[in-house]
Amino acid sequence: MEKRIFKSTNDEISLLGFGTMRLPMTDPETMEINYPKAEEMIDFAWENGVNYFDTAYGYHNGLSETFIGHALSKYPRESFRLASKMPSWMVQTPEDVARIFNDQLRKCQVEYFDYYLVHNITENKLDRIEDLKMHEFLTEMKREGKIRHLGFSFHDCPEVLKRTIDRWEWEFAQIQLNYLDWEMQDAAGQYQLLTEAGLPVIVMEPLRGGSLVSLSPEALEIQCRANPYLSPAAWGLRFAASLSNVLTVLSGMSSLEQVRDNVKTMSNFQPLTETELNVLPEILTAYRKAAPIPCTACRYCQDCPKGVDIPRVLAAMNHFHASKSSFSFLQHANVLGPDKQPEHCVGCGKCEKVCPQKIQIPQLMKEAAEMIRTFERPDWLQL
DSSP states (O other), X not given: OOEEEETTTXXXXXXXXXXXXXXXXXXXXTTEXXXXXXXXXXXXXXXXXXXXXXXXXXXXXXXXXXXXXXXHTTSOGGXXXXXXXXXXXXXXXXHHHHHHHHHHHHHHXXXXXXXXXXXXXOGXXXXXXXHTTHHHHHHHHHHTXXXXXXXXXXXXXXXXXXXXXXXXXXXXXXXXXXXXXXXXXXXXXXHXXXXXXXXXXXXXXXXXXXXXXXXXXXXXXXXXXXXXXXXXXXXHHHHHHTSTTEEEEEEOXXXXXXXXXXXXXXXXXXXXXXXXXXXXXXXHHHHHHHOOSOOOOOOTTOSOTTOOOHHHHHHHHHHHHHHOOHHHHHHHHHHTOGGGOGGGOOXXXXXXXXXXXXXXXXXXXXXXXXXXXXXHXXXXXXX
């Protein structure tokens, strides 16, 4: 497994990081984790040199930290690096910061976090972080040895990133970076700012929630023509890992097959060639035609006050754009059940305010509801 060095401490980090937001589940409704399958994935990753494991307070409805604490407890503590995050949007008082942090240590069965982040910084959270003394408390935890390295994860524009860098002292940052968002969300500008500030970059969403794996037939054909030996996932991982200031690339893997493929990609790592880089614009053109909604299924929009399962509705819409199959779209929509349908959306806008991708969710829910009505009762049936 390729390793990169955290310069201030010479800490060796695996180029592939294991993200625990999309683990296999026994129940998608409760997001209960399938322990045997997920633990098999962790074991394979650890045995093949992956030593960076990323979790968060809210992943899998709060179950991810408990699972990863269990899964890693069999291994020597010095053999892995564990990262978790303070949910900036959930904290109401300074006392909440301490309570959540101590709860995380308990759930993860550790006495310290190697890497700890203020989670999901956006412009409207900057003053909140200051007022609730989050950074102040976490800095104290670092002094006490309960945090080895303090950073933040980020979902906003370069201007807000610059203010975040200047406002507090950090050691690293985690940003959404992939070959689609390099220009679409100016990941290039964010990467440049962090590099100039001397902050190593941890990459999240290198495959945009899996959407850069589930490409249209046209995009896949272009990839195969350029390099028939690379999986779609390998294209995304290699793009992110080709950047010299990237410390590790997180992948939210859901199956052992995905772990095997990603480990293979990041072992004896080879950056994208000039020929492969030059074909990316062609792949992106085909991608945009097939999947116009840039949802990564991060689920920050949940829980909807009216119960709508927004990520799955958007996934169904993207699937329709790729397949053009109304029958398949209705199959995806019917799986949601009657209480989670887009028709229940009241346009409150709560989801849109927290969406890292700035998706106009209420409008799309209206469109999805209309698609369901149209496909269930097509014009020729109503004559």
